[in-house]
Amino acid sequence: MKIPAQPKVILRSCRDYDPERIRTIIREGLEELGLRPFGRTLVKPNLVAAGPLFPFAYTRPEFGEGVLRALRDVGGSSMTELAAGERCGITVPTRVAFRESGWDAMLKKIDVKRYCFEEEQQVEIPISHPNRLRDYLFTPEPVARADFFVNCPKFKAHPWTTVTFSLKAYIGIQDDRHRLIDHDHKLNEKIADLQHIVQPSFIAIDAITAGEGRMLTPTPFPLGLIIMGNSQVAFDAVCCSIIGVDPMSVDHIRLASEHGFGTTDLSKIAITGDVTLEEAQKRAAGFKVGLIRVEKYFEGTNITAYAGPPPEAEAGEYCWGGCPGAIEEAIEILRVFDKETDKKMPRLHVVFGKYDGDIDAKPGEKVIFIGDCVDWKGKINGNLIEMKSLYKERNTYDPHTVKSEDIFVKLATAKNKLRGDVVRLEGCPVSVAEQVLALVSIAEKNGLKNPYYDRDNMMSFGRAYLGWKARVTLNKLQRKRYQQNGAFASRGQAAPELGP
Known part of the structure; x- marks a missing residue:
């Protein structure tokens, strides 16, 4: 698809999660933009995390229902498929996010297909x-085949x-395995590169209750808006202005x-x-974004953080897209799960x-040195310690051969990695999940609870994990490779066309 030469963003007031009200607003938005869904129509919500610990992190199912019903109203028989697809936060099966968010029940009710992208x-x-950071990217087949792509994110700080x-x-x-490649101090470049895979014909963001401050555990902010548009950059520019x-x-x-x-x-x-930009800005007054360095973030707690720049070969004063941000999200998850996390955490030093x-x-x-690029030499308690950088140049990572580590492997090895007073966690980046496990391992002697071992969480996670692995195994039995190397030749009409 071509990027619209005359982008439009529509601001509509909506204070409640009423699916029928949302349906009407979305239908009117599609009509105003002159859009009619067709072919393989794919809706991508933001389900990065869901459930009781993350009530404001995801696109609400009522919002999704309104969008999907409106697409069906307008597209009708022009659509050969109407589906919703997502890959939630890494290590957790997306089946968990679909179920815990209420999207599974909603999709079943209105008879819309679901794609868990890591199962495709x-x-x-x-x-x-x-x-560009590299010459090719991998994406799930339903994304590559989409003809009419709809992005339904959540209005949040990050x-x-x-x-x-x-x-x-995106x-x-x-x-x-592919998400973690370049998910470091080049994260913004990675996001820009991902735009070359697919472009949405229509965007509708859940800004009824926005999320400020954090990404996984945001504070609810009643914005009361549905924002729609036909051009991602223009859309995000207006959201920023708000x-x-x-x-x-x-x-x-x-x-x-x-x-x-x-x-x-x-x-x-x-x-x-029906809402002017000025009115939207008044509604958003005081909205907090989440950009804060790790040293400042942990001030006044039992954790002291030290951060230097990422590798000099790719200059920058701080790794905004990698390990430092991940530990902030990790501690926020633990604080939600165990209100006494800060009291139970022993004195700890983390270095990046x-x-x-x-x-x-x-x-x-x-003292924990976190990440492949950590590089330090000095004395700790009179002992000379040297941590050399293990950072690998970007061109040494081959998306054709890269592997991901199973969450149960991480659970089994978490304690072993933390033996001794001075330890290192390797990875680029070290994920939120792995840092959650590290913090729990350090503080469990003080009674810190592990969210992965919570009975309700384990049952839900276990069912989803087995379903995920069963689907992958079935694909193998049907001789369908998990990863198909070589340029994909059957891209849908949502593939971007740049230029005049």
């Missing part, structure tokens, strides 16, 4: 634009990228604009609806990047 074949999409609106939600169109953020200061938005995916210039974007300074650890206080 991963296909190769070549990319050739200047300054601790690594400032915001997560439409563009950032991290969910990759499975674990909360008082310069879109050009958000690197993935700026980069996507430079790649040709739309304008951030509000004077070139038609903004319509090429840190040049002292580490003020007392005898008996654990």
Whole structure:
């Protein structure tokens, strides 16, 4: 599809999660934009995490129901398939997120197909634009085949990228093994590159109750809006303007604009609806974004953080897309699960990047060097410690051969990795899940609870895990490779067409 030359963003007031009200608003939005769903129509919500621990992290099912019913109203027989698909946060089966969010029940009620992207074949999409991180990306087959792609993100802040609106939600169109590649200080570049896989004909963001501050555990913010549009960059630019953020200061938005995916210039974007931009800005007054360095984040707690820059070969003063942000999300998850997390956490020191300074650890206080790029030499309690960088150049990672580590392997090895007062966690990045397990292992002697061992969570997780593995096994028996190498030749009409 071509990027609209005249982008439009529609602001509509909606205070409640009434599926029929949402359905009407979405249908009117589609009609105003002159859009009619056709062919393989795929809706991607943001289901990064769901359930009691994450009540404001995901696109609500009532919102999804309204969108899907409206698409069916307008598209009718022009659609050969109407489906919803997503890959939730890594290590957790997406089946969990669909079930815990209420999306499973909703999809069954209205008879819409579900895709858990990590259960589908991963296909190769070549990319050739200047300054790309690599020459090809992998994505689930349903994404590559989509004709009419609909992005339904959640209006949220993000601790690594400032915001997560439409563009950032594309991290969910990759499975674990491919998502973690370049999910480091080049995360914004990765997000921009992912835009070359598919483009939405229609965007509708759940901004009825927005999420401020965090990504997995945001604070609810009653914004009372449904925002719709036909161009991702323009859409995100308007969303930024609503909360008082310069879109050009958000690197993935700026980069996507430079790649040709739309304008951030509000004077070139038609903004319509029953809420003016000024009124929307008043509603959003005080909305907090989540960009905060790890040293500042842990001030006043039992954890002291030290952070240096990522590898000099790829200059930058801080790794916004990797390990430091992951530990912030990890501790937030534990705080939600166990209200006494901070009291139960022993004195702990965590080190990231090429840190040049002292580490003020007392005898008996654990020091964890986190990530492949950590690089430090000095004395801890009188002992000379040297941690050399294990960082691998980006071109040494081959998406054709990269593997992901099973969550049960991580559970089994978490304690062994933390033996001793000075330890290292390897990875680029070290994921949120692995850092949750590390923090629990350190503080479990003080009674810190492990969310992975919670009885209700384990039962839900176990069922979903077995279903996921059964589906993958069935695909193998049917001789359908999990990953199909070589340029995918059957892309749908949602594949982007850049240029005049």
